[in-house]
Amino acid sequence: MPARLALPRGVPLPALSTLRPLCVSESGAVAHRLPPDGYRKDRSLTGVGPLFLGYPEAELETIPSLLLQEIVTTERHACDRPYTPDAPLKVEARSYRIVDFGRVAAGFIRAEVVCAEPARLYLLFDEVLSGGEVDFLRLDAVNAVAYELGPGVHRLETMEPYSLRYLKLLVWEGTADVRGISVREYACGDTVRGSFASGDPALDAIVAAGIETYRQNAVDIFMDCPSRERAGWLCDSFFMARTAAALGGTTLYERLFLENYALPERFAHLPEGMVPMCYPADHFDGNFIPNWGLWFVLQLGEYAARSGDADMLARLRPRVESLMRYFEPFRNGDGLLERLDGWIFVDWSPAREWVQDVSYPTNMLYAAALEAAGRLYGSGDWLRQAEAVRNAVRSQSYTGEYFADHAVRTAEGLRIETGHVSEACQYYAFCFGIAEPDTYPELWRTLVERLGPRRRGIKSGRAPGVAPTNQLIGNMLRLEALSAAGRADVIAAELPDLLGEMASATGTLWEQDEPIASCSHGFVSHVVHVAYRDLLGFRHVDPLRRTVVLRPGQLGLLSCAGALPVGDELLALSWSYADGKLYIETDIPDDYEVALEIEGPYTWQRKERPR
Template sequence: MFQEARPLWPAGLADAMNITCGIRAKFQAEPQTPALVRVTASSRYRIYVNGLFCGHGPAAGPHGYYRVDEWDVTPYLGSGSNDVAIETAGYNVNSFYTLDQPSFVQAEVEQSGQIAAATGSAAHPFAVFVLPERMRRVQRYSFQRAFIEAYALTPDTHAWRTSDALPASPAQAEIAEEKRLLPRRVSYPRFDVAAPHAVLATGTFGKSGSPAAPWRDRSISSVGPAFKGFPLEELEVVPTDEIGELAMTGWNREARRYEGQALQLLAGETALLAFGRNSSGFIGMEFTVSAKSRIALTFDEILTEDGDVDHLRLGCANVIYAECEPGTYTLESIEPYTLQYLKVLVLEGDCKVTGCSIREYANPDADRGTFASSDAALNAIFEAARETFRQNAVDVFMDCPSRERAGWLCDSYFTARVEADLTGSSVIERNFFENYALPESFAFLPEGMLPMCYPADHNDGVFIPNWSLWFVLQLEEFRDRGGDEATIASLLPRIEALFQYFEGFRNEFGLLENLESWVFIEWSKANDFIGGINYPTNMLYAAALEAAGRIYGADAYLEEAAYVKQTVREHSFDGAFFVDQAIEDEQGELEILDHRTEVCQYYAAYFGIADAEELPVWFDSLLQDFSPSRDKDAAFVADIGGIHPANAFIGYYLRMELLSRHGATAQLLEEIKAFFGKMAERTGTLWEHNRTQASCNHGFASHVARALYRDALGIKSLNSQRGKLTVAFTDNALASCSGTLPTPDGDIALSWRAEGDTIFYRLSAPSSLTVEIENHSGKSLVKEEEER
């Protein structure tokens, strides 16, 4: 993929933790003459051309492989001499976001087919530096990500990007071994820059008379051989400790619109700014200090009850720290973060803030799909789902763009559906599966097991066996979405090895028993009943066997699935509900325990263990006696036969599917509004739970967009592999709805309105699709127009 560039890094530092490398080259160009920068790196890089930001990457790839980006830099060029500068942060720590692999950067500038500069080139090389401004020995940002950003700045810190000023003595470059390269495929973000909407407050702070105990999250306390980082006693600064000793001494809550006005702050003063909604990207600030100063930026998705920022709420260190000599600065984080509120604290000296921003790092294709209904609350929820997706699907399906940026299985099953709905493609999903297909093996995991999230390092050997089964279910849907057949075929050995792994845990009944590691159902009481035979896990196991059988035409998997499903029915159903667990007693006899959870019932319904025809009383109870908004107290549990309540993921998401399948669309839309409405209003994104103790921007929550397309608009299903579109009209209590769903062959556009006993609709779809119309609304249908 590269013509001349070779991978390199400052000599002797390829395995060192938290090194920031800079490379720079000058080249001659003419404006509007096509030019690109081709680049990849380990761990993260950003590019400046003539001092202007123009890219960040690379896209996620598996261990031992690196995706190559090609940035069109033509709009940034001037006549004559031009500067390209690339900063690369090489972390060399295990995480769920960036891989623990030796640091390197490989880049070249191409103009009109000729290489103007290339790493490792003798004729037109890049100069190489170790950038001194970023402090190395700092705490981890979180258990799941690498290091916080802490800086020691001088006014000429960034001058090297656009001049011959040297940030440090040039480093001797060491050429690394050749890398295995992959195409990026996924779209390049637009990097839109947004300013805060308001200055919510200003205030003063000082040392607390009774500071809380220092924050000793596992990202600090667990540093050691299995979890890499710098020990606490070696850290240059510990911003979370210093900020933890502070307390607000006064607030001026007179909010005012932010219009770029300067904010003059002295030591012990703070300003609180609001961006209007949750955003993910690179935090920027322009400021001047007249004396040696120390500044901290803290941020979060929400405010505390007393209107402040809790930078530790999410279990990560939401802080950027800077020590500054007198001068004027433009500082932008090299890592993306998620926030709605930003707090500037002057710990020492002074600070005149003259600009503030977030450069968004988000999917650029998520605005292709549209949705509008007669219910404003549903419209707001759809837009929050879109926003949640675009921030969680840059190059891999992430759980959250903040604490982890990790590509979790099961989460991906739901988010992948939204990619197809909003963007009309499954290119991220293709990369997602390719990342799992290419490595020869997965370190620290048993043979055959798939990582619970990937690309990621799992040095502690922890895995979720259940999540590997969701991988199989997603793969079948990927095929139905028209997914790449070569990728699907390449994963057959992975699937076979996975089921061979599970064979070792099948008992005399043919059920999985006493699975290893972290058996996970959801964040609810259900996770207390995972020992022995866990019936929800076996329900999922049967579904995965079925999916594998259909994907690869393997009758043996289908037969095993049928056997497991029948055995689960016989063991788990107690005459009223399905129980979660059975164990062997002291005599070796199977004892089916009286543990019943709401989510177990949803597993049974979703995976076809039972349905409304077989068990109508049970099924009716699921629809009528449970809901996300019902009180989840002890009295409720007692009233519903001692059944423990479900949590958001995955229980309530399975419930949404259950209601949809049963045609209870009006009930479903009301439950959607009750559950998601406050999230859309408060953060503009959708949350991990129904409370704010965790992420308020979680990828799987964007799945509600699928529900709205299907159950409000009426686009019931699209099978791209078979070329079939099904539209279903139901009695969902809406007066009207319209929307577009993009496909590779063009948009599907549907709009309808209900007038009395008639639904008037318009539908256009690509000619490649066969359209089937279903009417479950109880009204007559009138097609006003159809364009094919």
């Protein structure tokens, strides 16, 4: 076997704290019954082959996901009693118990099981209840672990980390006394240096949920979720990198993430120049998201500003140049990308269907990536192309009321699909240099007053004909557009509608607006960065130039306080209103140049630090 080079990562050891259930929420009985509508099977069972590796169904000796679909609940009894770790839960044959951890936890499931006779025990789990049940197939994954146990004492711990709030202990044969149920958490060990307190319970709960979501998705790489995939996805990483800087004051995790893209000579199975949508990973089917390659360039630009890492910029320059060359053949006569290959992803909303032949949100993102690459590597050509793309998008996509999502190539030329308008597309326009509040004032007024989390559904009446956005990534882009325009007041007012239910239900933040996918999704931890920037008021921190721009108190809160880690230092800010005046206190190293952006009377006290 050839020698393998192991790269030092240098990340802190993971947090391995123990989380126990809060209560036993339900007990019941089960019976055998064939599923009336057939078995639910996903691609991991039916799609195995040279493009999707695994074990074919015919080669499996047992298939728990099918066996468990033949077990149905016949009796349910709510109990909701506190869980006592030392008191055994007796689970008899064809019965179950459900324990509730109070929030989503990510880690290794543990228990001590005593069997007086041979027993078959199933651990079924999920992040939420679906119709009151633990649906172990909700995520298109098999959230189940099967044990065949002999008589005796068994100290169990799963070999892989999972994500769950509810754990269902189901005994099909024999009996089991189960005690010491817990999750050995597998989470980032470097998230406790900063602090944030707004005095608003809903906002503070959302920030806490954002921190917990980050912990679960940044053990040693930025991941999308701690459940089904545990994969290092681009785009998610753009938002998580900001959170990493806000919580740990470091770019270490981001450097490691980007280094993964610098190491290979090429990426197998992908077109020349394209980068994987997630990595490290194998892409035997050749699928990729061209948009994620553009987010890769945007993240690299922000990483450079955060870190000053000239070496990484140099190492990734060939990758960026190859990526830009990849897009060249897709540029049409107007300079816009047309008929891109791969999975063109704009948003988890109807916008995901409106992407051919010319996707205007994709071209808005393309312009931003061209500009970022041009500034990083001093390319005037890329900068000129960026402005040309923006001008073409403005002239074609804007209908006089909204930016349309796409155009279709016909024999007569491009036909702008003016009936296909998504909320997400409007946010792309304001985030990526196509539109500004003063250049499109009516659209901006509509965006602020009629779009957003308080308006859901095309037939809501507030913005008829505009397809509402979803969490990934339109909701985050709305926050960015509002922030750029200085509308922290709107952000503070909308966050409870946007994320409050999630924080309350699972203590984490979700991939989509509804609990139909991952309920702990790393990119949504970006709300922590938003809280520091827009609610607390650390508008901009430049650790390289040692400058800080503060914009405190420009929202409806009465007070806010927090500390932002930057490297080995902490930058502290607190503010409060009294008698119509803003009182500000800062504890920031003396060699930082601090600028204030404030409207109205204020008093500022800056604590002096000895040199």
